[in-house]
């Protein structure tokens with residue numbers, strides 16, 4: 010295969026498909042190259058919770074990026090369904106964070122202030138309000154904060170719609186083809202050599218999730234990061250004991266239609282070790298049954314896992330490297346790649362078309378890590 014395109018999208022996850030759609034909509038010639046099936050890695054595994062909350066007084070640009078991308082979702086999802094006839098599973102469920110210990114409860118006013126400062130609607134719930142919203146919640150849990158803007162998509166449906174829309178707008182897709190090295194013309198990236206031949210492109214967009222680190226290394230560039238494995242369980246109980254996207258610590262439950270509940274998710278630093286483990290599943294079941302004791306009666310419909318792309322500072326890498334024309338990077342969205350897909354796609358397209366950006370991505374530049382020594386990313390419990 011020898012092929013030539015304007016924009017080559019390396020990696021058909023949610024970020025690649027969203028960027029392909031936006032570029033194809035703008036009339037560009039786009040090709041997605043995917044090593045397996047599109048959106049079958051983290052972009053399939055994700056719970057699809059679209060949530061943005063402040064967890065500290067000064068969160069920096071990532072929170073703002075999430076808030077702005079979340080605000081696009083209703084219209085984005087409506088457009089996708091209109092174009093493709095596919096329900097994305099967009100549901101305006103609302104969310105509740107629980108506060109358990111005395112110390113956590115004392116911090117609620119401060120927590121609410123952080124949300125107000127970030128422009129995120131949040132309301133404290135009295136015990137009776139919490140009970141009215143979540144009647145089957147463990148009675149020991151008496152404090153909650155309600156987030157009316159938290160929504161969700163059903164990731165396999167959403168990504169199917171995204172890809173169908175990209176193809177509908179003229180994007181090409183090649184699956185089961187692996188990029189092995191970059192083609193250079195002088196100092197310019199001119200495409201990739203794959204296991205099935207060469208693909209030339211005016212611009213290559215690197216969005217291969219946690220595999221981007223290795224691919225950048227082929228160019229002698231740094232995108233330090235690690236895969237952080239997450240396991241998830243899908244429970245079903247027709248009585249659907251959970252009404253909102255509820256959250257405590259690293260555990261959340263996202264209620265779907267028809268009594269389905271997605272319970273997520275572990276955070277494991279085990280490189281690309283595939284599969285679900287007894288320990289991972291036990292942790293999720295234990296925590297979710299503590300919140301909703303009735304969940305013990307639910308059936309386990311499915312378990313799965315995925316690898317989140319975590320960067321050295323928790324911020325994504327979006328933009329170009331200095332002195333490396335022909336290549337743009339969009340990866341490292343860690344726990345938030347689904348919520349961030351629409352705005353990432355928009356700014357990438359604006360960047361490639363040399364238009365003013367809808368969001369200042371200076372803080373996400375891959376150049377911020379240039380010259381950094383190979384880093385060992387330990388378990389970063391401060392990143393979310």
Ligand SMILES: Cc1cc2nc3c(=O)[nH]c(=O)nc-3n(C[C@H](O)[C@H](O)[C@H](O)COP(=O)(O)OP(=O)(O)OC[C@H]3O[C@@H](n4cnc5c(N)ncnc54)[C@H](O)[C@@H]3O)c2cc1C
Pocket residue numbers: 019020021022023024025042043044045046047048049050051052053054055056057058059186187188189216217218219220224238239240241273274314315316317318339340341342343344345346347348349
């Ligand atoms: C358990 C779990 C729960 C999550 N929940 C949420 C959530 O509720 N909300 C949210 O916003 N985010 C969530 N996330 C995060 C989100 O899933 C990720 O941030 C997002 O999917 C990353 O998308 P991506 O396109 O960058 O990467 P990926 O989905 O990993 O896609 C990268 C693609 O590149 C391909 N590829 C790699 N190397 C090559 C190569 N050499 N040649 C060709 N193709 C290649 C891979 O096959 C893959 O398909 C969750 C993640 C996990 C694991």
